[in-house]
Amino acid sequence: MALWAVVLAGGSGTRFWPLSREKRPKQMLALTGRRALVAETVERLSPLVAPDRVRISCGRPHLRALQRLLPELPAGAFIVEPAPRNTGPAAALAAAVLRREDPDATILLLPSDHHVAQPDAFRAALASAAELAARGHIATLGLRPTRPETGYGYIERGEPLDDAAGRATYRAARFVEKPPYERAVEMVAQGSYLWNAGIFAFRADALLGEMERHFPDAARAAARRVPGRAYAALQSISLDYAIAERSDKVAVVPAAFGWSDVGSFASLPEVRAGDVDGNVFEGRALLLGSRDCVVLAGDRPVAVVGATGLVVVDAGDALLVVPRERAQDVRKVSQALREMGLKKYT
Amino acid sequence: MALWAVVLAGGSGTRFWPLSREKRPKQMLALTGRRALVAETVERLSPLVAPDRVRISCGRPHLRALQRLLPELPAGAFIVEPAPRNTGPAAALAAAVLRREDPDATILLLPSDHHVAQPDAFRAALASAAELAARGHIATLGLRPTRPETGYGYIERGEPLDDAAGRATYRAARFVEKPPYERAVEMVAQGSYLWNAGIFAFRADALLGEMERHFPDAARAAARRVPGRAYAALQSISLDYAIAERSDKVAVVPAAFGWSDVGSFASLPEVRAGDVDGNVFEGRALLLGSRDCVVLAGDRPVAVVGATGLVVVDAGDALLVVPRERAQDVRKVSQALREMGLKKYT
Numbered sequence: 001m002a003l004w005a006v007v008l009a010g011g012s013g014t015r016f017w018p019l020s021r022e023k024r025p026k027q028m029l030a031l032t033g034r035r036a037l038v039a040e041t042v043e044r045l046s047p048l049v050a051p052d053r054v055r056i057s058c059g060r061p062h063l064r065a066l067q068r069l070l071p072e073l074p075a076g077a078f079i080v081e082p083a084p085r086n087t088g089p090a091a092a093l094a095a096a097v098l099r100r101e102d103p104d105a106t107i108l109l110l111p112s113d114h115h116v117a118q119p120d121a122f123r124a125a126l127a128s129a130a131e132l133a134a135r136g137h138i139a140t141l142g143l144r145p146t147r148p149e150t151g152y153g154y155i156e157r158g159e160p161l162d163d164a165a166g167r168a169t170y171r172a173a174r175f176v177e178k179p180p181y182e183r184a185v186e187m188v189a190q191g192s193y194l195w196n197a198g199i200f201a202f203r204a205d206a207l208l209g210e211m212e213r214h215f216p217d218a219a220r221a222a223a224r225r226v227p228g229r230a231y232a233a234l235q236s237i238s239l240d241y242a243i244a245e246r247s248d249k250v251a252v253v254p255a256a257f258g259w260s261d262v263g264s265f266a267s268l269p270e271v272r273a274g275d276v277d278g279n280v281f282e283g284r285a286l287l288l289g290s291r292d293c294v295v296l297a298g299d300r301p302v303a304v305v306g307a308t309g310l311v312v313v314d315a316g317d318a319l320l321v322v323p324r325e326r327a328q329d330v331r332k333v334s335q336a337l338r339e340m341g342l343k344k345y346t
Numbered sequence: 347m348a349l350w351a352v353v354l355a356g357g358s359g360t361r362f363w364p365l366s367r368e369k370r371p372k373q374m375l376a377l378t379g380r381r382a383l384v385a386e387t388v389e390r391l392s393p394l395v396a397p398d399r400v401r402i403s404c405g406r407p408h409l410r411a412l413q414r415l416l417p418e419l420p421a422g423a424f425i426v427e428p429a430p431r432n433t434g435p436a437a438a439l440a441a442a443v444l445r446r447e448d449p450d451a452t453i454l455l456l457p458s459d460h461h462v463a464q465p466d467a468f469r470a471a472l473a474s475a476a477e478l479a480a481r482g483h484i485a486t487l488g489l490r491p492t493r494p495e496t497g498y499g500y501i502e503r504g505e506p507l508d509d510a511a512g513r514a515t516y517r518a519a520r521f522v523e524k525p526p527y528e529r530a531v532e533m534v535a536q537g538s539y540l541w542n543a544g545i546f547a548f549r550a551d552a553l554l555g556e557m558e559r560h561f562p563d564a565a566r567a568a569a570r571r572v573p574g575r576a577y578a579a580l581q582s583i584s585l586d587y588a589i590a591e592r593s594d595k596v597a598v599v600p601a602a603f604g605w606s607d608v609g610s611f612a613s614l615p616e617v618r619a620g621d622v623d624g625n626v627f628e629g630r631a632l633l634l635g636s637r638d639c640v641v642l643a644g645d646r647p648v649a650v651v652g653a654t655g656l657v658v659v660d661a662g663d664a665l666l667v668v669p670r671e672r673a674q675d676v677r678k679v680s681q682a683l684r685e686m687g688l689k690k691y692t
Contacts, residue, residue, distance in 0.1 A: 017649070018647075018649070284686075284688070286679065286682050286683070286686070288675065288678055288679065288682055289672070289675060289678075297665075300663055300664055300665060301364075301663075301664045301665070301683065301688055302664070302665045302666075302667070303363070303364070303664070303665065303666050303667070303668075303676075303679045303682070303683075304667045304668070305667070305668040305672055305675050305676055305678070305679065306668055306669055306671075306672030306675050307656075307667060307669055307672075310653075310656075310667060312665075312667050314665060317646055317647075318646055318647045318648070318649070319643075319646060319647070319648045319649065319658075319660060319665065320648075320649050320651070321648070321649070321650045321651070321653060321656060321658050321667055322649075322650070322651040322652055322653065323652055323653055325652075326635070326651055326652030326653075329634065329635060329651050329652050330649075330651055332634050332635075332651070333632060333634065333649045333651065336632050336634055336649070337632065337647060337649075340630075340632070342630070342647055345647050
């Protein structure tokens with residue numbers, strides 16, 4: 001089995017403003033304090049996937065910056081989307097490109113902006129998913145939920161499949177989009193629901209076959225040697241909506257590997273060590289009588305006095321202060337800046 | 347009566363870091379959003395005191411900056427303290443200097459870093475104090491307390507004196523230093539206690555007479571043509587301790603004129619207009635879903651999202667974040683910076 005990986009680095013988000021900007025989205029930030037999330041994602045695949053079998057799916061505006069962040073990858077490792085059309089079209093394009101290179105290609109498809117605390121367990125789960133993929137399934141990892149999170153999608157596991165690499169695996173019974181809180185509590189208590197982390201494994205030809213059934217425009221656009229205009233004309237739609245919720249070939253591999261989607265500044269304490277008062281900080285942060293704060297400073301001193309649960313970020317040319325429990329609202333800042341005529345800071 | 351004013355601008359404080367620094371203490375900051383507090387203090391005296399009768403008492407390190415902030419005053423308006431020795435010695439020196447210039451000088455002595463919302467009422471109260479001073483009293487303004495403040499000193503009014511400028515005035519019965527909370531509540535309820543704002547009126551010769559009785563070293567040092575070494579050898583002591591609490595000539599003029607000592611960032615809403623959500627801000631402050639915040643930004647955008655009662659200050663080379671109710675603790679930052687080897691930011 002020839003195992004490939006496609007890391008989806010086309011995303012743009014606004015929840016890490018002022019660190020993230022249009023030209024520097026979240027996956028380019030060293031939010032764990034080490035390398036950019038996208039670089040850690042590539043590192044984490046080794047030794048399961050050889051570096052020469054890793055591909056990065058991204059948009060033209062981010063290509064150069066990603067190449068600088070990933071000097072270990074050759075120029076041919078980057079699959080440039082003609083236009084940002086979400087993960088459905090991106091997966092089709094990557095599958096078409098790799099099938100030309102290797103008609104037997106089995107592909108691991110992964111987000112570029114997540115964190116994994118236990119890489120060995122992560123790779124073992126991917127190996128199980130790859131085994132299901134080799135048997136023709138569209139496999140997805142299902143994370144055991146640890147809280148009634150309303151910001152994630154859930155997958156209900158269905159009938160058992162044969163074990164893959166010594167692990168119990170299942171057909172996917174259904175997908176549930178971000179639920180209301182009460183429904184999330186029920187699903188977590190019920191035990192057969194797993195978090196959808198957007199991590200897939202499939203044979204290139206199997207995915208393209210499902211695309212032809214459920215999203216034929218994407219299959220056709222991806223099959224072109226120069227997909228530009230046909231691709232740009234596609235609907236912007238996630239792989240979950242386009243295929244996973246419709247295909248009868250979807251399997252789920254339950255797993256747990258210290259996963260975090262690093263959804264906002266509030267989640268940094270999940271991926272970085274803090275001090276005895278629960279503060280996570282870098283740079284010239286002065287925390288005086290403060291606890292449970294996230295303070296990202298640079299050379300400039302940032303004094304945080306007598307505060308609890310605050311996020312303070314100095315990005316050099318712009319600053320953010322937000323209570324941790326309101327960190328999701330940071331995405332509103334970009335729009336507000338545009339309305340104030342301050343687009344250059346977005 | 348020849349009425350003079352001496353504005354005490356020798357203070358150094360650390361509660362407005364990062365705006366205030368060793369070389370730029372609070373009185374030099376435009377905390378009301380208009381001019382530096384010291385400049386507003388001088389402006390506010392007119393027309394009661396002619397500008398050519400205003401003197402600024404200050405230390406050598408602050409002289410040039412104060413001259414720049416007060417271009418309306420001639421070089422001779424600055425009385426330079428040989429060393430910082432608090433308001434007792436500073437008052438003695440100013441009285442000695444002015445008595446040489448005008449043996450009949452009556453002096454209004456004022457802090458340089460307070461705010462007054464009602465300048466007409468303020469000048470009327472000063473006129474009453476000046477009238478008592480002309481009769482030989484050491485007069486002080488007593489502000490009607492509006493809350494059981496534990497950060498101020500209190501003056502108990504004693505037996506009535508003859509009215510001054512149509513206003514009821516009193517002997518001062520005693521001074522109470524910053525009281526515990528329960529005592530403050532009692533004093534406010536009791537009705538005969540007034541806040542001590544450190545604003546005095548006296549004849550130069552009367553003050554120097556009291557100095558000779560209660561603080562003779564200061565009287566002698568101030569009388570020298572070159573007071574340098576003798577002055578530097580004096581105790582550092584406030585005029586309250588040195589004279590007001592000891593002299594039997596002290597009178598008090600009850601008054602109310604929208605006074606604020608602008609004690610910390612938390613008090614800025616007392617001296618600046620806010621928006622409908624109670625936020626006070628300047629510069630590129632983006633307040634999204636925030637209320638009762640004080641945000642002082644410059645050109646750099648400062649986004650404050652979903653916060654209540656926070657102070658955020660961007661001074662360009664350093665930043666502060668503190669909940670309003672902890673704003674007093676800002677004075678601890680300077681020491682922490684020194685301990686971190688970052689004295690240049692103090």
